Every structure is written in structure tokens, then in C-alpha cells.
Amino acid sequence: MRTPALAVDVAGGPFVPITLTRRDLRPDDVRVDIAFTGICHSDLHRVHGDWANGIFPMVPGHEICGVVGAVGENVSTYRVGDRVGVGVMVDSCGTCAYCLDGSQQFCVEGVVETYNSRGYDGALTYGGYSRSIVVREPFVHGIPDALDLGGAAPLLCAGVTVYSPLRRWGPVAGRNVAVVGIGGLGHLAVRMAAAMGAEVTAISRGPGKRSDARRLGAVDVLAADAKSALGSSRSRFDLVLNTVSAPLPMDDYLALLRPGGVIVNIGAPVGPISCEPFSLISGNKVIAGSMIGGSAETQDMLRFCAEHGIRADVEVTDAKAIESAYRRVRDGDVRYRFVIDTTTIGE
Numbered sequence: 574m575r576t577p578a579l580a581v582d583v584a585g586g587p588f589v590p591i592t593l594t595r596r597d598l599r600p601d602d603v604r605v606d607i608a609f610t611g612i613c614h615s616d617l618h619r620v621h622g623d624w625a626n627g628i629f630p631m632v633p634g635h636e637i638c639g640v641v642g643a644v645g646e647n648v649s650t651y652r653v654g655d656r657v658g659v660g661v662m663v664d665s666c667g668t669c670a671y672c673l674d675g676s677q678q679f680c681v682e683g684v685v686e687t688y689n690s691r692g693y694d695g696a697l698t699y700g701g702y703s704r705s706i707v708v709r710e711p712f713v714h715g716i717p718d719a720l721d722l723g724g725a726a727p728l729l730c731a732g733v734t735v736y737s738p739l740r741r742w743g744p745v746a747g748r749n750v751a752v753v754g755i756g757g758l759g760h761l762a763v764r765m766a767a768a769m770g771a772e773v774t775a776i777s778r779g780p781g782k783r784s785d786a787r788r789l790g791a792v793d794v795l796a797a798d799a800k801s802a803l804g805s806s807r808s809r810f811d812l813v814l815n816t817v818s819a820p821l822p823m824d825d826y827l828a829l830l831r832p833g834g835v836i837v838n839i840g841a842p843v844g845p846i847s848c849e850p851f852s853l854i855s856g857n858k859v860i861a862g863s864m865i866g867g868s869a870e871t872q873d874m875l876r877f878c879a880e881h882g883i884r885a886d887v888e889v890t891d892a893k894a895i896e897s898a899y900r901r902v903r904d905g906d907v908r909y910r911f912v913i914d915t916t917t918i919g920e
């Protein structure tokens with residue numbers, strides 16, 4: 574099937590309209606007619622060539638929500654018209670220890686990502702900045718009725734990416750959790766950690782997001798760029814989630830942890846994470862990382878969000894405005910996620 578899409582031909586290049594051919598449905602395939610696709614900062618890193626292995630032309634997009642347009646003959650979970658989402662992964666081997674354990678992102682055969690990746694049939698993958706996509710059933714997620722498709726789309730990457738470490742390093746109820754960077758991931762992390770019962774502190778650059786952070790559920794807000802603000806919170810947090818898309822002065826942030834505390838790096842800027850050995854040794858502190866979340870965990874996160882009324886705060890953009898949307902994400906000027914109205918692609 575042919576579908577209009579937005580592509581970049583070279584790293585750093587502009588978006589151009591193209592037409593993609595999606596594969597004919599296999600027995601376990603679902604065709605999703607996309608309504609909204611979120612603009613994740615990872616899309617910017619990829620499009621700008623920040624990370625190695627960019628494959629061009631590239632059609633980004635891994636925060637996808639829409640309705641089922643067609644199903645293969647063996648699909649049992651979904652029917653035409655169901656509201657569904659697709660995240661960062663579209664296939665994995667399904668038989669290795671990680672897949673069986675629900676951590677498909679670590680599949681030993683190599684997880685197939687929604688874009689900038691190669692399927693097991695050798696075909697390149699193209700993402701959700703398009704009107705439709707064909708995905709194997711296990712990588713399609715049902716969207717609960719309580720969630721609107723626009724507000725749910727960012728949950729498919731940003732949502733599960735912050736939910737997973739909150740579960741992995743939790744339970745966080747009654748504990749002090751800091752979220753650094755109040756962007757697409759960060760605003761959902763504040764909401765989720767608060768809903769899990771944590772005492773949440775937001776750490777943000779200027780004062781502009783202070784009142785929003787409290788509305789999202791933070792009990793306190795610290796200025797990221799004021800050493801004195803961070804200094805007054807030494808040894809305060811059990812868990813710090815770093816969602817910043819630029820390098821952080823790691824020693825300053827390790828100082829915020831209580832003994833035994835953990836900082837989880839989720840933001841993926843270019844360059845090393847470095848710290849003084851005694852920033853870790855004094856207090857048995859842990860620097861961790863976290864990569865998206867598994868398939869069952871994604872469905873679990875969607876249920877959790879529906880139960881707690883958690884959606885992303887979104888600004889809807891049309892395809893023609895994508896360059897300005899990208900500039901605003903780069904400048905941290907979005908409250909808190911752009912989603913593309915994909916019906917405007919190819920108009």
C-alpha cells in the first residue's frame with residue numbers, strides 16, 4: 574500500500590514529502606491508519622546525525638497512535654477500527670531469553686526499531702511521520718478508552734521510557750524522586766512518579782516551567798542552572814531521573830543522591846558521562862541507564878495512565894510546520910510534546 578510520508582534525505586537536511594510503499598499484510602500483521610505521531614527528541618538526534626548509523630532517507634516517528642485499518646488472517650487481538658499505538662519496536666526474535674522475559678529491546682538477534690532499522694527480511698523500516706504503517710501484532714498496543722489518541726501517542730516512547738525505570742528502581746511511593754529536564758519525557762515522569770506516590774521535585778533551567786511542574790504533581794522545583802539551588806538539596810533524593818538531551822555536570826547531580834541512591838540516565842546526548850570516582854564511592858551511589866521498555870510493560874504503562882488520568886500535554890502541528898516544530902523542540906520551547914496531525918501529510 575502507498576502512503577504519504579515526511580522524510581529527510583541527508584543528516585541535517587530539511588523534510589520533504591515522499592510516498593512510501595508499506596508491505597502487503599502478512600498473516601500476523603496489523604495496518605495502523607495513523608492519527609497522531611509524537612516528535613520525540615530522539616527523532617531530532619537521529620535526523621541531525623547526532624548518533625551513529627543514521628540511514629537516509631529517513632522517515633522518523635515512534636510515538637504512533639491511530640486506528641486499525643486492516644488485519645492479517647491470524648491476528649486475534651485487534652479488529653478494524655480498534656484504537657492502537659506503536660512505539661519504538663516493531664519486531665524481535667521472540668525466542669531469546671530477553672524476548673521471553675519481556676525485554677524485547679535487548680533481543681540478542683537485534684530488536685527491529687520502527688525506523689532507521691532493518692527488518693529480519695532485510696527491508697528498511699520507516700516510521701510514523703506517515704499516514705499508515707504495517708506492524709506485527711505483538712508490537713501493536715491497545716489504547717484504553719480513557720485516553721485520547723493525541724495525548725496517548727507520546728506515551729508509546731516517552732511514557733514507557735520513564736515508567737520503566739520508575740518500576741525498575743521502585744517502589745517509589747513515599748520516596749524522594751527528582752526529575753531533571755521538564756520536556757516530553759520529564760513532564761510524564763513527574764506525573765507518573767507523583768501518581769505512584771513519590772515526593773517529586775522537578776529540576777528545570779529557567780523559571781518558566783515552575784508553575785507547570787507543580788500542576789504536573791511536583792512538590793518542589795529547583796533551578797538546574799543555579800549551583801546554590803542544587804547545593805541546598807545535597808543527599809536529598811533516592812532516585813534521580815535525568816531526561817536532559819544535553820550533557821549534565823554529573824558530579825553535581827550525584828551529590829543530590831542519598832547514600833545508596835541511583836541516578837538513571839535516560840537522556841542520550843553525544844559524549845561521555847564522566848564523574849569523579851568519589852562522587853560514587855562516597856555513599857555507594859549508582860549511575861544507571863534505561864532504554865525504553867518492553868512490550869508487556871508498554872501495555873501495563875498504558876493501563877496505569879488510563880487509571881490515573883495521565884496523558885501527555887500536546888501541541889498539535891501540521892506537516893507544513895514541521896521545521897518550526899523541530900526548532901522549538903531544539904530550543905526547549907514546547908509544552909510538552911508536539912504531535913503531528915498525520916492527516917496533513919501529503920495534503
Ligand code: NAP
Binds near residue numbers: 754756816865
Ligand atoms: P525534550 O522534550 O526536548 O526535553 C528535554 C528537556 O531537557 C528540555 O525540555 C529541557 O528541560 C532540558 N534541556 C534541554 N537542553 C538542555 C540543556 N542544554 N541543558 C540543560 N537542560 C536542557 O526531549 P525528550 O523527548 O524528553 O527527550 C529527552 C532525551 O531523552 C533525549 O536525549 C532523547 O533522545 C532521550 N530519549 C531516550 C530514550 C531512552 O530509551 N533512553 C527514549 C526516548 C528519548 P528544562 O527546560 O526543564 O530545563
Ligand code: ZN
Binds near residue numbers: 615616
Ligand atoms: Zn522516542
